[in-house]
Structure formats: C-alpha cells, structure tokens
Amino acid sequence: MVGFIRKILSDAVDAFEERTGLIKFLGGIARHPVPPDTGWWYVFGSAVLVCFIIQVATGIALATRYVASSGSAYQVLNYITYKAVLGNLLRGMHFFGASAMILLVGIHMIQVFLMGCYKYPREFNWITGVMLLFLTVAMGFSGQLLRWDQTAVWATVLAAEMIGRTPLIGKYLARFLLGGKTLGGATLSRFLAFHVFFLPAAIFTVVGIHLYLVVHDGISAPPVRGEKVNPKTYRAGYEKLLEEKGVPFWPDVAWRDVVAALVVVVTIVSLAHFVGPPALNNPPNPSLLANDPRPDWYMLWYFAVLALLPRGLESVFMVLAPLAAFVFLLLVPVVWNKGERHPARRPWAVAMVITVVVTIIAFWIEGSRSPWSPDFDAKPLPATLVRSNLAPVINGAQLFYDKGCEFCHTVDGQGGARGPNLTDVAARLTLNDIKIRILNGGGNMPSFAGLLSREDLNDLVSFLESRVRQPTQISGGTSVPVATASERIARAANDPAPHFSK
Amino acid sequence: MGNEDNPGVAVRGQALSPERRRFLGRLSIALSAIAAAIVGIPVVGFIIGPLIQSEEPVWRQVGAVSNFQVGQTVKVSFEDPSPMVWAGVTSLTAAWLRRLDAERFVAFTINCAHLGCPVRWLPKAGLFMCPCHGGVYYADGTVAAGPPPHSLFKYPVRVRDGQVEIMASAVPIY
Numbered sequence: 001m002v003g004f005i006r007k008i009l010s011d012a013v014d015a016f017e018e019r020t021g022l023i024k025f026l027g028g029i030a031r032h033p034v035p036p037d038t039g040w041w042y043v044f045g046s047a048v049l050v051c052f053i054i055q056v057a058t059g060i061a062l063a064t065r066y067v068a069s070s071g072s073a074y075q076v077l078n079y080i081t082y083k084a085v086l087g088n089l090l091r092g093m094h095f096f097g098a099s100a101m102i103l104l105v106g107i108h109m110i111q112v113f114l115m116g117c118y119k120y121p122r123e124f125n126w127i128t129g130v131m132l133l134f135l136t137v138a139m140g141f142s143g144q145l146l147r148w149d150q151t152a153v154w155a156t157v158l159a160a161e162m163i164g165r166t167p168l169i170g171k172y173l174a175r176f177l178l179g180g181k182t183l184g185g186a187t188l189s190r191f192l193a194f195h196v197f198f199l200p201a202a203i204f205t206v207v208g209i210h211l212y213l214v215v216h217d218g219i220s221a222p223p224v225r226g227e228k229v230n231p232k233t234y235r236a237g238y239e240k241l242l243e244e245k246g247v248p249f250w251p252d253v254a255w256r257d258v259v260a261a262l263v264v265v266v267t268i269v270s271l272a273h274f275v276g277p278p279a280l281n282n283p284p285n286p287s288l289l290a291n292d293p294r295p296d297w298y299m300l301w302y303f304a305v306l307a308l309l310p311r312g313l314e315s316v317f318m319v320l321a322p323l324a325a326f327v328f329l330l331l332v333p334v335v336w337n338k339g340e341r342h343p344a345r346r347p348w349a350v351a352m353v354i355t356v357v358v359t360i361i362a363f364w365i366e367g368s369r370s371p372w373s374p375d376f377d378a379k380p381l382p383a384t385l386v387r388s389n390l391a392p393v394i395n396g397a398q399l400f401y402d403k404g405c406e407f408c409h410t411v412d413g414q415g416g417a418r419g420p421n422l423t424d425v426a427a428r429l430t431l432n433d434i435k436i437r438i439l440n441g442g443g444n445m446p447s448f449a450g451l452l453s454r455e456d457l458n459d460l461v462s463f464l465e466s467r468v469r470q471p472t473q474i475s476g477g478t479s480v481p482v483a484t485a486s487e488r489i490a491r492a493a494n495d496p497a498p499h500f501s502k
Numbered sequence: 503m504g505n506e507d508n509p510g511v512a513v514r515g516q517a518l519s520p521e522r523r524r525f526l527g528r529l530s531i532a533l534s535a536i537a538a539a540i541v542g543i544p545v546v547g548f549i550i551g552p553l554i555q556s557e558e559p560v561w562r563q564v565g566a567v568s569n570f571q572v573g574q575t576v577k578v579s580f581e582d583p584s585p586m587v588w589a590g591v592t593s594l595t596a597a598w599l600r601r602l603d604a605e606r607f608v609a610f611t612i613n614c615a616h617l618g619c620p621v622r623w624l625p626k627a628g629l630f631m632c633p634c635h636g637g638v639y640y641a642d643g644t645v646a647a648g649p650p651p652h653s654l655f656k657y658p659v660r661v662r663d664g665q666v667e668i669m670a671s672a673v674p675i676y
Binding site for chain 2: 070164179372376407408418
C-alpha cells in the first residue's frame, strides 16, 4: 500500500516537473556554486529578507481587521491591541519586524561596503540595495502613520510641511501626501495605499531584481588583502574559483542563513511578547493640541539633525540632504568599482563608516533627549526646591513657572533643557546681567520687556538671585560669604531696571 | 523572405522580412503604449486628483461674540473646509482666537510656522510656544524666539449676526 502511494506521488511529481521544470529550475538556484568560507558576515542579506517576509505575513493578518477610515481606524487599533485574539502580539511583531528590518538593512549595507562587495560586477546589486534602503524607511514611516493616533496625525502634518519646502512643487507634493488641502478623510486611505500597495510592490520588484543579480553575478568571495578587483580579469578568476573550490549554496552555506533567520524570528516574537507594540496616543483629533509629535526610533536621529541645524540651512537641508544621500550612495559603485576590497587596505572606507555610525548614534542620543523641546510637563517648583520663606522669592518661583521660563530652564533637576541650567545662575551672572537677559531675550529666548511688570521682574530676579548651588563662592582663592537672600532682594528691588525694547 | 515584388508584404508560410519585423515590433510597442495610456491616464488622474480638485474655503461659526472677552486668547474648534462623512474627528481643526476690541478679532492657525506642530498658548506668559523645537510667538503672532521663519499664519475672521466666523482653509504650508 505504502509503495503504491509512493509511486502515485512520484508519478505526480514527475508529471508536474515534466510540464513546469520548476524543481530543476529552483534546485539549480538553491545549489548554485558559491565561494568557500563565506562565513557569518554573509547572513545579513537573508536576515533582511526574513524580516520582510514577517512584515508581509503580519501585515496581511493585521489588514484582515484594519479599517482604513480616518474616523474609525483609531478604534480599530484599540480593538486589535486590547481585544482581538493575538492582536497585541501581531502588532508587536509588525513593529519589531520593521525595526529589525531597518537595523539589518543598515548592517547589511555596512558589511557590503566594508567588504567591497559592491565593486565590479555587482554595482547594480548595490544600486538596488540603496533603493531598498529608502523604500524600507518609507515603509517604516508610512506604517507609523497607520497607527492613526494623535502623534500620527501631527507627524503627517510635519511630513507635509517638510515636503512642502521643496522649491516650486512643494505645495503640490504636500497636498498629494495629505490627499487634499487639509488632513482628513482622504489622508489615511492614501497612506494605507502607499503602505500596502505602492511600496510593497516596489519592494517586491526590486528584491526580485536584487536576488536575480545575486544568482547572476554570484556571491562575492570574502575579500583578501592585496587581491584587487580588475573588471577585465574578474569574471575569469571568479569562475575558476568556483570551479576549483566552489560549494553548493544549499545546504553548505544556507544553514547559517537558516540559523540567523531563527534568531531573527525568536528575537522579534520575544520583543513583541515581552515589550509589546508602541502604545497608542490620544485619538487623532487635530483640534487637540497637547501633543509632542516625534518619529519612531529609527528616524529620531534625523529629527535631531533638523532640530540642530543652523537657521537658514534648514529648508535646503530638508529637501536636499535625503536626495544628496541617495545620489551619493548610488554613485559609490560607479566611482569606486575596482581595486582593493579588504577593509584593512581601505582605511578611508572604514573611517567613513565609523564617522557615519558615530554621527547617527550621537544624533540619535540627542534626539531621544530632545533638549530643544520645551518641557510642558514641568510642575511649579515645590517649596523644598524654592528653599525660602521670603515672599519675593516665592512669588518669583511661581512667576518662573507661569511665564514659561521653567519649560526651557532647569532648576535643581526640574524643568526643560532648551536654555541654560539656572540651578546656580546667581554664581554665574550679576543681577544686572540677569535683568538684561530677561528683558532683552535673544537667540532662543523671547524678550520679556513687555510681558513683565516692574514688580514681577524684581521678584523673578530675586528668585534667580537665590539660585546658588554652593553655600560659598570662591573669589580669587578666598572664600567669601554669599549675599543673604534678603540682601539680594534688596539689591534687586533697588537696582534700576534697564530699559530695553523687544 | 517576403514577396519579391513588394518586400514589405508577408507571404503565408514564409518568414517575415526584416523591414516588416521592425515595423511590427514598433507597431506592437506603440499599441502597448496606447493601451497603457488609456488605462494609466484615469488611474494617475484619480491619484493626483486632490492636486487639481478645487476646495473652496468655508466660513465656520465658532461662537457668539459675547462668549469672547476682549484681550483674551482662546482655542476654538471647527470643521475643516471639506469634511468627509468617514473622516470622524480628523475633520476637526482649531485656531487661537483673540478678541482685540468690541468688533475686531484675530485668528491664528494652531500650526507653528516652522514645521506645523501644534503651538500652545501660555495665558499667564502671553506667549505661544511650540512643543517641537521651542518656537515662541508673542500674543500678536509675531516671532519672539526660536526657529520659526515668520509669524503665525492667520485665518480671516468676521462677525455675522452676533456670531464669530472663521474662514476654514487649507493647512498652511510654508
């Protein structure tokens, strides 16, 4: 009986193969010869592909419940997250899958760059890889907006404003993004179409070309010091290497990709289970203003770059920098397509990677701190930090909060970080200096000349004059007592207020 | 191998001449392009429709004149100029409305002139402040500090039949 079933199955497979040739075709691809000793550095490309497959699978599952209606999507997201069976896990997998995909695309790109794998004849594979990098980031951003909470709504406005800075066609691009002149019913459907149709179709197409080129040009051999790429002789040398030492991709090399795939899957599912998806913000009501929109972690560094740019460069940078980065990356294999491949012989390539990675990490840290953003969550300073029973100081501390100073200045660890820390401002600035700064403003600080009465100004200065970290100040090597609070208040009140216009 | 008298004409059972092959190749490409255009033009037109579709600004009532005190700035919410049935709360927008005197009002957009973030009004400070990059504006909407390149945008405001009306219009793009 078993033999009979086996024969039927075997005949069926033979008939299928005779008509399609697929088994031979796919088997040939799976077992195509690759250079020996490729090792673990080569698993990142397939790891990215695994992430993409996870995104497609979890995305399709989420799409079975998602409703692309601006008015309902938020409720649907809540339902998926808190009520649907496995909904929370699926959202988490989709989020961490996206995060892993972006991270692994970056690592894969660094590996290919450092090993010189982009050189002849694999220039087009690099170029398709660059396209996939930008498509992946676009997928990430459009996915963040599908969360459709208040942060998503304001992130959409931000994106429209940024794209709106493009010369001549900016307004049209912004309208194209929003689906009209205002954010509303058409906006979310648009992002869904981008996220589940346009961008994935583009990714499928480019991934197809990318994989075809991997098979067509072969996996590059690990770089060897002193072994230079010469387009005239490379193909013959590569063919000879495969002939003499080549090993079949499946299973000699593929097993490492499978192990890496399992690690990626287990990591993503574990993070989804133990950490969970990003929490939903308030409902997507654009008339609610208590929001501080910021991108997901992978765009946080760029958010910081835009925040820290010198004024005047911003519009140019916003439009030109991504374009310049794209063009530069496309040109890498055009300009440097031959010569040394080993990183030990390409110190400038290594320095470039280190510089880019360190810069991105530094901006990322700044982005996560966002010191340029006012801290609207700051509370009035408690009596324990005001440390005074004097009415002007107490009133000054309240004014410090009421006038918005505390949103930008820290005192004893409380308040924003946009402006200088004022914990010991009295040790750094004279009474007159403090008044000048308050009245005149400057840079990122508004002028308060028309916003404070003389009494309020004196009380505010009294409070700031009481801000000293140490009980004594060191002057010329001699310890001198700090003026008492009451002495400072008397000085603040008697000192004629400088008159400055806005 | 076409007709010897007329090399451009095919003869049944014989291979096409190079000239005819070239002609048929070009004809096929041209016909394909026409077919793609017939499908593509309405598809692309529909997608970029929002760029060419006109949306007229609309006056929206935001409250009776008596609801607003002279010198005070308050947030008012209203529907955007083209609300769709399925838009839900996303069809809402807001403005900072300031009553200047008995008859005159000024309405600022809630969007920072820097990157469009929602600015907040600090009534005790008399300042607008942006949560994103710390842009600050005075009560009259002019830039007080930070990165905004110009003053807050304004909506046209009018008073009709004792009601304050704001002209709801597009999201201001710098």
